[in-house]
Amino acid sequence: MSDPIITFDHVVKEFKIRGRKAETARAVNDVSLSIDRGDIFGIIGYSGAGKSTLVRLINALERPTSGTVTVLGTDITALNESKLRPIRQKIGMIFQQFNLFSTKTVSQNIAYPLQLDHWRKDYQDRRVKELLEFVGLAEHADKYPSQLSGGQKQRVGIARALATNPEILLADEATSALDPETTTEVLALLKRVNEEFGITIVLITHQMNVVQQIANRVAVMSSGRVVESGDVYDVFAAPRQPVTKRFIATALSGLPEESRVERLHGEWSGRIVTVLIRQKDVSDDHGRTLHASGQNISELIAKYGVESSLLYGGIDTVKGSAIGAITYEFNGPGWHVDEFLRELAQHSDVIDFGTAEKPVAYADAVANHIAGAEAAIANQQSVSQDESAEISASHEGANA
Template sequence: MSDPIITFDHVVKEFKVRGRKSGVARAVDDVSLTINRGDIFGIIGYSGAGKSTLVRLINALERPTGGSVSVLGTDITSLSESKLRPIRQKIGMIFQQFNLFSTKTVAQNIAYPLQLDHWRKDYQDRRVAELLDFVGLSEHADKYPSQLSGGQKQRVGIARALATNPEILLADEATSALDPETTTEVLTLLKRVNKEFGITIVLITHQMNVVQQIADRVAVMSAGRVVESGDVYDVFAAPQQPVTKRFIATALSGLPEQDRVERLHTEWSGRIVTVLIRQKDVSDSHGREVSASGQNISELIAKHGIESGLLYGGIDTVRGSAIGAITYEFKGDDARVNAFLAELAENSDVIDFGTAANPVPYDEAVSGYTPEHAPIAPAVDAAKANAADQNNEGAQA
């Protein structure tokens, strides 16, 4: 049974902006969202989407202009600073740039929130030792931040955030400054935090692959709104919105990037088509059932007598189920290829990049398909929606 720990109810957050005709910018726009206890919940969006502002509403560093925010069963929307203090003590924070004190040692950085909380010195020492062991930095206790790698600094940040035994951990772009290998190590540590301590983690990021590796559920933000949310596998496997599809393109194994598609067009004259592989049926963000994808490719190739060649591909596992993409070259007369792709699109997600002679622009192809009923040529409306989405994000940046 779900146990809400954070609830946004029609939340709006506006800021005054000089020089703007309306005088205000809406960073969060009518957001209703529930995060359950024990979740690792990803909030993803491009720069300016409103995700960091939304998270700052959780610890009341920002106050909503409209709507309400409940944390740990308490409506914090209008609480005084004194009444907020005990709630904030249950919320830890991890930052992109670590925010460590350069003049304090590793142990002193971790002990800092315990000092603010007036813990006894022997309790502080014991807690710091426990946390240093947990994050694997016991031998670095007396070093200074300048002597540590980026990954080690973030481990110190995680230990400090855990010092006062929080129930919620907010991680704002916590891996953006790290290389891929170190990112994986930090995410593995955060998984341990969630599993061993039962701490709810809210992860703010613009990196879809981070969400893929760690999150249980995800919300996608664009121009201050939550445009899509749900189980991570469902959102990956059946994205509905152009912004989500562009994110998926950055993380989904086997989906070729733009320059690779251009290279394929120079090497192969046929129709370059990517078929998404979805192992199981899922529910989209509107609760509609979307069937598995890519399960009958070979059967349809044989049925229509299409020439085919496998050019690129890959499969990942997201929350225990396979998802990925395979890119083919399909050749034959246009009528036969179109009939084949139309039937394939009835039960699979098809991303059609066109031919070398008549290529489909990459962004249109990736953001224009519709799960389970993909258009053979992406609709003009999808391209317009994509462009409008990018403009909105730019206005919020």
């Protein structure tokens, strides 16, 4: 059962445009969204999408123009500063540029929020020591930020954000300034924070691979709106919006770009086909199910006796399940290949780029794939409704 810790209800945030008295810009546009307690929730979007503004509404650094924001069971939309204080104390924040005091040591940076909160000095010292050990910086306690690497600075930022035992941690582009290896280390630390302390983490990022590594759910923003949201695997495996597809293309390997397909046609004479790999069924926000894909390729190759060559592809893991795409060349008698692809397409997402002699235009191949996937979903829904009708009829008959 879900337990929302943050809820946006039809939230709009507008800003006045400088130099234009009557004009406003809408940074957040009618967003309704819930984040559950204990979750790691990713909010992703390109620059200007509204994601940072949305997160600043959580700790009331920005106030909505309309709609309501509920945090920890309290509608914070119209609270004054004194009533916001106890809620803000339960929210920690880490930043892209670390925001450390250059003239304070690592220990002093971590202790700063405890000093503001008027903790006793012995409690401060004990808490700082605990956090230094947790983030792996015990031996750097007396160093200054200038003596640390980027990853170490962000660890200090995380320790500082955890100092007052928050229930929510907001991470605004927390890994954008880090190299890939350090990013992985920092994300692993954030996952430990979530698992060991039960802290809800909201990740704001433009990096889909960050969401892929640790988030459970994700919301994709574009022009101030949430255009797509759901379980991370479901969004990765069956993205619906163009902006989501562009993001996922940056994080997942496997799907060949148009120029690569052209090169493959120049090097191979057979049928060039990409099969999307999806290890498990996924559902969208409308309750529609898209079944697993690419799980019976070897079996069907053997059944139809087609010749196959693996040309390109890649498989990634999202939340423990495989996802990706594999591109093959299939050869053999034309009717064999046609029959093989027809049966393969019944249970898998297939993009058929044709042969070198009879190529299918890239845009047409992708469009045909989308149309086929939508038809498959509609067919699954129809079958499900027919089965429900049969069950209902059988019950009526039994009752009669």
